Each structure stands twice: as C-alpha cells, then as structure tokens.
Amino acid sequence: KAGVTQTPRYLIKTRGQQVTLSCSPISGHRSVSWYQQTPGQGLQFLFEYFSETQRNKGNFPGRFSGRQFSNSRSEMNVSTLELGDSALYLCASSYLGGTNSPLHFGNGTRLTVT
Amino acid sequence: DQQVKQNSPSLSVQEGRISILNCDYTNSMFDYFLWYKKYPAEGPTFLISISSIKDKNEDGRFTVFLNKSAKHLSLHIVPSQPGDSAVYFCAASPNSGYALNFGKGTSLLVTP
Numbered sequence: 001k002a003g004v005t006q007t008p009r010y011l012i013k014t015r016g017q018q019v020t021l022s023c024s025p026i027s028g029h030r031s032v033s034w035y036q037q038t039p040g041q042g043l044q045f046l047f048e049y050f051s052e053t054q055r056n057k058g059n060f061p062g063r064f065s066g067r068q069f070s071n072s073r074s075e076m077n078v079s080t081l082e083l084g085d086s087a088l089y090l091c092a093s094s095y096l097g098g099t100n101s102p103l104h105f106g107n108g109t110r111l112t113v114t
Numbered sequence: 115d116q117q118v119k120q121n122s123p124s125l126s127v128q129e130g131r132i133s134i135l136n137c138d139y140t141n142s143m144f145d146y147f148l149w150y151k152k153y154p155a156e157g158p159t160f161l162i163s164i165s166s167i168k169d170k171n172e173d174g175r176f177t178v179f180l181n182k183s184a185k186h187l188s189l190h191i192v193p194s195q196p197g198d199s200a201v202y203f204c205a206a207s208p209n210s211g212y213a214l215n216f217g218k219g220t221s222l223l224v225t226p
Contacts, residue, residue, distance in 0.1 A: 004157070033212070042116075042218035043158075043203065056212040090157055097212045102148065105157030 002027065004106035006091050012112045018079040021109045023091030025072050029104070031097030032074040034066060037088040037108070046089075049074055050097050078111075086113045117141045118206050120217035127224050133191040135220050137204030140185065144206040148214065149178060149189045152201045161202075162189070165209075194224045 005024040013019050025032050034046040045058035049068035066076040072093075078085055088108045094101035119138045127133045135149075145166035150158035164171040164178045164187070171178050177190045191198055201221045205214040 031212070033214075035214075035216075043205075043214075043216035045213040045215070048212045050212075058213060092157070098210070102160040102163060103158075103214065104160065105150075107155065107157045 004091055004093050004104055006089075006106035006109050008109060009107065010110045010112075012114060013081050014114055015081055015083060017081050018077065019081060019111060020075055020077050021089055021091075021111075023074045023076075023093075023106060025074070025091075025093030026104055029093035029095050030072055031094045031101065032068055032072060033092045033094075033097070033103060034074070034076050035090045035092065035105075036060075037090060038086075043090070046076065048097060055097065081113045083113050086111060116218070117144075118204055118215045118217040120202075120204055120220045122220050123218075124221040124223070127194045127222065129196055129224055129226050130193045133189075133194045133198065133222055133224065135189040135191075135202050135204075135222065137187045137189075137217055138185060139187075139206050139215075141206070141208075141215070142185070143208045144215070145209045146207050146211075147178070147180060147187050148205045149176075150203045150205060150216075151198075152203060152219070158203055191222075194222075196224050196226055198222060199224045 031050045033048040048056045068074045090108045092103035092105045148163040149161040152158040180187045201219040204217040
C-alpha cells in the first residue's frame with residue numbers, strides 16, 4: 001500500500017502570497033488531519049476532515065483553511081502568508097480518525113516564507 | 115499552552131542499554147496516549163499506544179507505562195539499538211477526540 005503522499009516537498013513563498021498544499025491519504029483511509037511543526041511550538045493540530053466534512057479545528061487563524069474531496073484527497077490553503085508561517089506542514093491519514101485509528105503521516109511540505 | 119510536555123530535549127544511551135523517555139500531561143481529559151518516532155526528512159511513524167484503562171502496554175522492545183495519578187507516561191526501549199536514534203514524540207487525546215496534542219519531542223541518540 002502506498003503511504004501518505006504530500007506535494008510539493010518544498011515551497012518558497014513571499015509574505016502576503018497564498019499557498020496550497022496537497023495530500024493524498026492511504027487508500028481506504030477516510031480521515032485526513034493536518035499538523036504544523038515548528039521548532040518552537042512542536043507539532044500543532046490544524047484541522048481534521050472526514051468524508052469531506054471538517055470535524056475538528058485547532059487554534060489557528062482563519063487564514064488557514066482546508067478541504068477534502070470525495071476521493072479523500074485533501075488540500076490546505078494559507079492566505080496572506082506571514083514569516084511565522086514558515087514550518088513543516090504534515091498531513092496524516094487514518095481509516096476512521098479518532099483514537100482507534102493511529103495516524104499515518106506523510107513526509108511533509110517544508111514551507112519557507114521570505 | 116503546552117498540555118503535553120517532554121522535558122528532556124535529548125537523551126544519549128549506549129547500545130544494548132535501556133532508553134527511558136518521559137512525558138507529562140496536564141489535561142485530565144486525556145485518556146489515550148501514543149508515541150511516535152521521527153527520522154530527519156520523514157514524517158512521524160506510529161510506535162505504540164496505551165489507553166487510560168491500562169497502565170502498561172508492550173510491543174517487542176517497546177513498553178509504555180502510564181501513571182494516571184501522576185499524569186505521567188514513559189517509553190522504555192530495551193535493548194536500545196543504533197537504529198532507534200530518532201526524535202520521539204509523545205501525544206495524547208481525549209477518547210472521543212480527533213486531534214492529537216503532541217509534546218515537543220526528545221531526540222534519542224544510541225551510540226555503539
């Protein structure tokens with residue numbers, strides 16, 4: 001089974017721009033979560049989608065948004081980029097989400113905002 | 115507000131010895147706990163989990179211990195191997211939750 005695929009692996013953007021990151025979950029997995037990893041804050045939960053519906057959202061500003069398609073693939077969007085948005089963005093999938101389904105992470109998209 | 119804390123940023127252990135990684139949490143609603151391992155340039159990989167109804171869970175060389183009264187869990191790796199060198203993240207969630215709260219990680223170095 002192929003793992004979680006995130007594209008692109010690296011991205012450089014300028015302050016004020018917007019960016020879209022993509023995630024393809026493991027086949028059969030219907031839950032997709034997004035996490036931001038920074039040296040100072042560690043891994044922080046952004047949001048979780050299941051069957052195209054956002055079930056849970058972390059404490060991030062509205063500039064961070066996401067969506068999930070009918071094939072379970074997911075995208076996250078960050079608008080009006082700030083320097084502090086530079087981070088590793090990790091996508092994770094699981095069969096149903098919740099505590100009975102451990103997350104399987106992709107290798108992440110490294111976003112640098114200049 | 116960091117609800118899951120890993121107070122040791124790094125740990126160095128000799129090959130063959132026991133590695134003990136510690137984690138504390140503050141939220142009494144947490145009742146499901148996991149450990150993830152992360153190599154550079156890769157995403158975290160699930161290692162082992164424990165529910166609050168247990169105080170110990172074993173999987174091969176890895177054992178997780180949970181002390182609910184102290185809000186403390188630990189991961190024991192016996193025997194440690196050089197391939198275990200990685201960053202280890204502790205994570206927790208309420209049983210009905212979909213979001214994991216992660217610690218900041220402990221970098222383990224196993225030396226030959």
